[in-house]
Amino acid sequence: MTNIASGNTLAAVASLIGDVARANILSALMDGRALTAGELAWHAGVSAQTTSGHLAKLTDADLIAVEKQGRHRYFRLATPDVAQAMEALMTVAASGPKRHRPTGPKDTAMRTARTCYDHLAGKLGIAIADALMSKGHVVISDGAGAVTRKGSAFLREFGIDLANDMKGNRPLCRTCLDWSERRSHLAGQLGAALCTRCFDLGWIKRTKDSRAVAITRSGQSGFAKTFGISLS
Amino acid sequence: MTNIASGNTLAAVASLIGDVARANILSALMDGRALTAGELAWHAGVSAQTTSGHLAKLTDADLIAVEKQGRHRYFRLATPDVAQAMEALMTVAASGPKRHRPTGPKDTAMRTARTCYDHLAGKLGIAIADALMSKGHVVISDGAGAVTRKGSAFLREFGIDLANDMKGNRPLCRTCLDWSERRSHLAGQLGAALCTRCFDLGWIKRTKDSRAVAITRSGQSGFAKTFGISLS
């Protein structure tokens, strides 16, 4: 017994994520926002007391962080690492045996465009990645990417100044495997900046109770004009 | 209940990994080799019957694949996705609250050089990544990489022909965050090819009962001459 290194705590982390209620809580936080205990209870589908217990465990293990604000307590994912682990698990889950595709309206919206922690995923996320790649703004070498000089200028024009944001140790341009499309979209600082900018421009907006995002009218024309994207 | 999309199966996957015995089994398979049920029972630290049950569950969920060979059954990780999820979980586990660093001899060996599914990790893996980067053979843009033309020639000289191996849909040059060093090393097809080549040259060899690898005498001089690496 006692496999010396991380096996122990690895199982502990996976076990925490392995409960349906807690998995729902973490999934709800995947869009990067901070939610209250009550909202998370709703997402988890269990009572407030039970949720409180789950949140305590997740906080103890440093999977989520908490910030007190008045009589509310706001919870968010503790680090991007947690989001990445969740995505990796989703990928494994999605790639398993042929599941019945639950193609409900909600599901369709999720597949079209959604946030993934702090960047865009789904068809929209992939379309943006494709557009930047085909125009030579980013070089994507099979799952890995770098911004070109030309791309840097293009992005500055679009309202994103990478030079200023390059502080911190977050990867500038990382890719993230999309569980619904099985292809890579842009994550990292660039992905986050693109996402933020699209919200600021009013091209997309959040939907209630879901990570799915809606593309606005101005978004339709904006994505078409700037990136040459038109989602059916 | 029944949160429509993946939340359900996400928890199922995490739950499977969340048992100590099964986590040990998966960890043991992280070096990419296929092991028998008996060997895995040893790694798991539980009886053969119990292990059999665990293996059935993991196989059902397509986390591991099995190949029958005589009276043995060889198990291996089903897809690289599983290994990536494991690494991501390890990263989260390692980044948690300040753990007592168990600096035993075994642990030191693991931190120096080990296999990570099918590529090299630890100080050695990072040193190789650094060397290739500083010589301009691969371009690493904060966590993402691509092989340069110059690098391609260098690698061919070293005995790796990337052009031929570029079939399949595996990323050519992906990075993988190292849980012990908290930095990126090379994974993907390139990482796997480098690892294989080092084994073929006799520069490194596997150790018993561990993912740690030992650097041979010829490896010491080889790594120094070819990559300019000298590990203390």
Add this chain to the structure above:
DNA sequence: AGGATAGTTCGGCGCTCGCCGAAATGTGGC
């Protein structure tokens, strides 16, 4: 102060699931 809302703690119920002993199946060697 009193009532409403957000959140936590406590206690106990019930179910899942990991575990092993014993026995069964399957395979190889002699």
Add this chain to the structure above:
DNA sequence: GCCACATTTCGGCGAGCGCCGAACTATCCT
């Protein structure tokens, strides 16, 4: 055929843990 070995199936035990009702604390509002 017979024995050795690898692996699985069955049955039952026991512990861990997720769940909720009820009661308690904290904060905001008026």
